[in-house]
Amino acid sequence: MRIYYAHPVEIYSTIRERKELEIIRRNFPGAEIVNPATFQHSSGWSHGFLNLVDSCDLVVCSDFDGFVTAGVAAEVEHVLSQGKPVYRLDWRTEELVNINEVKEALSITETRLLSEALTQLMLDDVEMVGIIRVKWKGCFSETLSTILNDPSFRRLSSFKEVALIDILSRFYHWWQEPNNVASSVDTRRLKELVIERLTELGGRSLRSYILKIQGLPKTKYDYYVYLLREGRVRLIETGTLRGLCDDFKIPYVELERRRVFVNPSYPIDLNNPALFKAATHIINEGHMRAKVKDIEYYNSDPVLHYYFKCRIEELGGAFRGPFEARKALVSYADSRVGRLLNSIGVPYGSRSISQPFVDFRRLSDEIWKYHIQSTLTEEGSFSLELTRHNRLSPKIAISRTVDVTDILPKSLIDSLDYGRRSVKDLDDYVQELIVKKPPSMIMAEFIELNRRLRFPGQLYPWRHPRPDILSKTKDDRVTVEWRLETRRHDLVDLVHDYYGMLPGTWKSMVFEKLYHFYKDYRGRRLTDHEVEELHRIKKEYPWKAPQEWIQQKTRELFGKELKG
Numbered sequence: 001m002r003i004y005y006a007h008p009v010e011i012y013s014t015i016r017e018r019k020e021l022e023i024i025r026r027n028f029p030g031a032e033i034v035n036p037a038t039f040q041h042s043s044g045w046s047h048g049f050l051n052l053v054d055s056c057d058l059v060v061c062s063d064f065d066g067f068v069t070a071g072v073a074a075e076v077e078h079v080l081s082q083g084k085p086v087y088r089l090d091w092r093t094e095e096l097v098n099i100n101e102v103k104e105a106l107s108i109t110e111t112r113l114l115s116e117a118l119t120q121l122m123l124d125d126v127e128m129v130g131i132i133r134v135k136w137k138g139c140f141s142e143t144l145s146t147i148l149n150d151p152s153f154r155r156l157s158s159f160k161e162v163a164l165i166d167i168l169s170r171f172y173h174w175w176q177e178p179n180n181v182a183s184s185v186d187t188r189r190l191k192e193l194v195i196e197r198l199t200e201l202g203g204r205s206l207r208s209y210i211l212k213i214q215g216l217p218k219t220k221y222d223y224y225v226y227l228l229r230e231g232r233v234r235l236i237e238t239g240t241l242r243g244l245c246d247d248f249k250i251p252y253v254e255l256e257r258r259r260v261f262v263n264p265s266y267p268i269d270l271n272n273p274a275l276f277k278a279a280t281h282i283i284n285e286g287h288m289r290a291k292v293k294d295i296e297y298y299n300s301d302p303v304l305h306y307y308f309k310c311r312i313e314e315l316g317g318a319f320r321g322p323f324e325a326r327k328a329l330v331s332y333a334d335s336r337v338g339r340l341l342n343s344i345g346v347p348y349g350s351r352s353i354s355q356p357f358v359d360f361r362r363l364s365d366e367i368w369k370y371h372i373q374s375t376l377t378e379e380g381s382f383s384l385e386l387t388r389h390n391r392l393s394p395k396i397a398i399s400r401t402v403d404v405t406d407i408l409p410k411s412l413i414d415s416l417d418y419g420r421r422s423v424k425d426l427d428d429y430v431q432e433l434i435v436k437k438p439p440s441m442i443m444a445e446f447i448e449l450n451r452r453l454r455f456p457g458q459l460y461p462w463r464h465p466r467p468d469i470l471s472k473t474k475d476d477r478v479t480v481e482w483r484l485e486t487r488r489h490d491l492v493d494l495v496h497d498y499y500g501m502l503p504g505t506w507k508s509m510v511f512e513k514l515y516h517f518y519k520d521y522r523g524r525r526l527t528d529h530e531v532e533e534l535h536r537i538k539k540e541y542p543w544k545a546p547q548e549w550i551q552q553k554t555r556e557l558f559g560k561e562l563k564g
Helices: 015-027 046-054 070-081 108-121 125-134 140-148 187-201 206-213 218-228 238-247 252-257 273-285 302-314 335-343 365-379 410-415 428-435 440-453 489-499 506-521 528-540 547-558
Strands: 002-006 032-034 058-061 086-090 095-099 182-186 233-237 261-263 295-299 319-324 329-333 380-386 392-403 419-422 466-472 478-486
Touching: 002 015, 002 046, 002 070, 015 032, 015 086, 046 070, 058 070, 070 086, 070 108, 108 125, 108 140, 125 140, 125 252, 182 187, 182 238, 187 206, 187 218, 187 233, 187 252, 206 218, 218 238, 233 238, 238 252, 273 295, 273 302, 273 335, 273 365, 295 302, 295 335, 302 319, 302 329, 302 365, 302 547, 319 547, 365 380, 365 392, 365 440, 365 489, 365 506, 380 506, 380 528, 392 440, 392 489, 392 506, 428 466, 440 478, 478 489, 489 506, 506 528
Parallel strands: 002 032, 002 058, 058 086
Antiparallel strands: 086 095, 182 233, 182 261, 295 329, 319 329, 380 392, 392 478, 419 466, 466 478
């Protein structure tokens, strides 16, 4: 099956696009998805897009909360005229609905005006469209102009912030939560909203509306009476609130506009530095199992657990740990933080299979520096080797892993022994397959390091990442570890002086000891005494933190003792 993914150009290369693609893949496993964002095109290439549409069996389309942009409308109307199925995707509820006509299509001018308005007001599409429907004047452009001229609709507090995430993916709304997740709700405000809707819908009473107009069972009426009485703050599950909104025809966003939620306060702004810093820790050393499971962070260094704890608490999340695990220490953070992390590109399940996505170009210098510091500490290394002539050769490296099971022939996988082997030892045709699928994170880091360090006209200072080690596990999955590394003296100095590793960690201490030795003796041949000194430092400061130091730091930072 071949699926055309029709979506506004404003969504291209965003978190929302990635989330929508995930939903399509989940609903149509094994299907080939044609994404127009991956094709180079000019303003006159609309005919080429229609040719792509013609080559597909069905279309999945995305819009701005009901308003269909001009380009998407043209594609959908074209495929409907051919009798092919079209599904509308709501990425926030993850629902796919079969449609047979295009409603609320925008012209090219209206599409451009809406796109500009989203950025000017710092609102996402669901908030913007909600205001448009309330303020509707019979003409889209006139309505939008009125809204733009009203300063009360502007999110002024956000204008001076660095935009870490695109506006269409930036806000996490209450109905994106799983149905069984409860939030604190002010039932007095919720009751006021329900009574208003009853009046608008012509219901004489709650009882008559539920039983006679809606034809719902009396148990539903009894439950709503119970839910809305007393006017106090009550924990209510997302599924219940969605059902209430559907029964009373209340737009979901109206609950946020009327400040019905007490804790958390929706929508949640994902443009939060602490969230992106926490994402780095989870991408490097964490695991997110499911939407309602606590997220896990693994590392042997208690100081790194303390950094993770600080990021979680800055987000208002709950932290537990660290505890002893099989090969490291483990800490936990609540599942809501996990859902927010997932909303900015951190996947559930295996990170080697579902590759994380972070747009590093948007990160401020401070957050980018934290990312590199954390990644060097958690996934990186610094080594100091001796050449044949007893000269020092430094190396800084970052490693990341990608699952390549799906791109390798099954016969090849079956022929591999379990365990690890060098990619260099594999046949050339296997290496060619592996090179085509690098880890997305290491490629993004490679590009961003060069972008931030390179002067105009200068060649890339960092060399392209390379595949290093292939591993086959007992469940017959095959992964490849890639390395981004440098031996260039100027880059080693830059990484140390500008980035370094996270202060206070064991690895940062080892890095400092080795780097200062390297700086004192580089550029010349070492004496036998100096070689002995290097060996002494490496023995006294091994790359793996000693158990005594781990115990000490755990006591200092968390006031607890480890058993081991």
